[in-house]
Amino acid sequence: MEQTLTQQATRELTTLEYVILGFMAIAPQSGYAIINQLQMGVYRVSASTGSIYPVLKRLEQAELIQSVIESTHELRPRKVYTLLPSGAQLLDSWLRHPPMLQEVIEDYDIAMHKFLIAEYRLPRTDVLIWLDQYESIVKTALTVRAALDQATQNEPPMPLHAQLVNQSTIIEIEARLNWIHIAQARLRAE
Numbered sequence: 001m002e003q004t005l006t007q008q009a010t011r012e013l014t015t016l017e018y019v020i021l022g023f024m025a026i027a028p029q030s031g032y033a034i035i036n037q038l039q040m041g042v043y044r045v046s047a048s049t050g051s052i053y054p055v056l057k058r059l060e061q062a063e064l065i066q067s068v069i070e071s072t073h074e075l076r077p078r079k080v081y082t083l084l085p086s087g088a089q090l091l092d093s094w095l096r097h098p099p100m101l102q103e104v105i106e107d108y109d110i111a112m113h114k115f116l117i118a119e120y121r122l123p124r125t126d127v128l129i130w131l132d133q134y135e136s137i138v139k140t141a142l143t144v145r146a147a148l149d150q151a152t153q154n155e156p157p158m159p160l161h162a163q164l165v166n167q168s169t170i171i172e173i174e175a176r177l178n179w180i181h182i183a184q185a186r187l188r189a190e
Helices: 005-012 015-026 031-040 049-061 085-096 101-105 108-121 124-151 160-189
Strands: 065-070 078-083
Touching: 015 031, 015 049, 015 078, 015 085, 015 108, 031 049, 031 078, 049 065, 049 078, 078 085, 085 108, 085 124, 101 108, 101 124, 101 160, 108 124, 108 160, 124 160
Parallel strands: none
Antiparallel strands: 065 078
């Protein structure tokens, strides 16, 4: 059975591509506007002009977004991109996907991007379900860290810098758990 472009794109999308889809879910966007949001907004993703436009082209070829040339009140025309239903469906699926252990330990920004975009795409009940799942995986990460510490207790001590990095990781994971509790309480209160 031949795969559609959208099915092929599902396996290839990066966090940056999902974030860009999320921007378009909020409002149609030009490439320039996307770059500004990534560099100066709360999303803080390192992305250059040379990386954004190829992403936009790939997303458009995958039929997840479409562009139109807009020339109102501009010195030169610009392309404005909008999210297509196939892109919206893919984005919503990504937003609802439970956080993974990797997102807790290595890629904290992924969870924050999902949370920011979810406000515009998902009902509050779905966001709360996602936060509950995130809480569970963060607690698992802390349990794994404690088990590793326990298992290596009788081994020679780690070098000082390794101990401090390990402690930093634990503090960061505990801070995420604290943030999750704050987010859950605020969303439930409103």
